[in-house]
Amino acid sequence: MDNKRKNVLIACDSSHTLLEFRGKLIEELVKDNNVSVFTPKISRQQVRDKLESLNVSIYENDLNGSNVSIFSDLKYIMQLYRLIEKTKPDVFFPYTFKPVIYGTMVAKYCKIKCITPMLTGLGYNFTEDGGRNRLVTAVTKLLLKLSLRGNQGIKIIFQNKDDYHKLLHTGIINQKQQAFVVNGSGVDLSHYDYSEPDTLNISFLMISRLINAKGIREYYEAAKTVRSKYPEIKFKLIGSFDNNIDSIAVELFSKILFDDTLEYIGRVDDVRPYIKNASIVVLPSYYGEGVPRCLLEGMAMGRAVITCDSVGCRETIYNYSSGRNGFLVPVKNVTALVAKMEYYINNTKDIILYGINGRDFAKKKFDVNLVNAEMLKIMKVG
Template identity: 65%
Template structure:
């Protein structure tokens, strides 16, 4: 490989996010840097081929990012330690919890010059409902505090103001820490192109992993209420049912798969045809998002949205009353969700107007090129 100016190591907990969430950033990094990624096994040949074509050097592991797995985590820590000692990166960029918690500590021990951990949302461990998991939440908080201990070489990246203030209030970080806030992961407006939504045959689409805190049950119950009045309206759910501590129960999963209320689409490689076919995007999440990517994709394609007044989600609603792009509803409020769905059914022009406004808002705030420029500045690579 030709001599590049800096050696960058990226660590993640899912290979699926490398190109979908970080593809444009990686493309910018490889222009003048040697880029390595430390990722769970890449099962998609197209992803592996594209990373190879970009001259990204891939190092695979067996990390389980969703659940506690002591022996697997210890093996991951050892492998990452050995990798950092071997390649000696100038910049270490971990994102999501386990790579941030384990990787940031290891990078400090190995004296990496620039460490830029990115918190892509705090998840349910820092949400009010996390009382049910108080032990796990307590441990996670201590591990994060230990990992993010102040260092002159460390620049912490957040995707929203709420997460920064949560960690500040919780004593996990202090005002002394070097912290930066970017507008989510951004969205590639050239890849997610505007299309006119169908207002004659209205359909609502939710894109999410099937976990409780994403609001899957709320979407199902609200759809059931609306269908009692408007049986012709379609409701679709797209996303995987995976092995997660907060996965929906088997009873709800069976109801979803029955197709009586929702059309379940499962997991797909490309969400764009499904967004194009939808009239409105819905995400009643109280998970503790960074900024939900599916909402940005929907906005970019000109779709009106409904989401919760919760961390990360509220970032996707334009605060300007002159350019509304959707509705915020209270967390876990099925009645409010159904009411906003009915608003679009009764006011089909708003589907069009809010969709155009959403595209404009995405361009102004969430354009991936703007976000990546901010990221490169934080990494001191521009």
């Protein structure tokens, strides 16, 4: 092993993910390496303070990961090129689509020896609908193929096997390329403590951005149906209503805000108090997830879950002879979602039992320390 400190450059499309999803990994990386981040503007001072306390060098940009802007993207490419020339990284770690596509292309051009792009889910571009804008989808797939091909130094990281096989099937990558599958972003089990769920006052919680493919409408409709029969049951929703190509309709958002079906909480910095006060965590997503972080957080805190039998989501549910931790329901199937919600309402002991099983499953498969150990091996910096 080379004991020399390496220069590691991380590129992302949202500053809040640096600590929420990569915080523990960054803590491991800075022990033996010089770490820099290339991120959209950091709006939360606590994020900046934490990165600075770790001696991470911060470089900011104006990238918008959710919208299409040729001018903005070209500006991003030039900024990244200049930054790579300045910092001369030994390892380049981009994650999410735009940093992966543009970053990997620039890193190859700059002859960085170790490039480790991580695809944290394939999003809209590989769903059956093909996304709302077929031209954007086609261009994205072409650019992804161009960015990932060739170069022995590229090690592609996936968060589930479905995404790997999807890119193989579509010809974007081939079997000769180096590819690795890790168990999502992991979850810090010391941060998300177990607590026994309340089974006397049952409540369901969904944590998600307010976009269609996350299943917001399905959750709302299921809650409306359940509450017509069990008016005492509570349904809560955490998440921001952002400018996004797939944001829910204003009409639905208005219903969420003003009728009494859901308690809308908005965006929060710490989900733990809300998970602690919830009985079951729900995510009826068909977005094209890596492994949904909110489900891992719920499992870590001992919450039974309901999610969709879709890419990434299905990774979080197990059903063995020794027990299970939750349910998978078909995509966009409100009736099935309602049935599983009613199961928990009528079988409250399983709320506790499935939650205990979920915590155990998280320890065995999704512990952030296990995931990060794999990441360090792939980067060859541990």
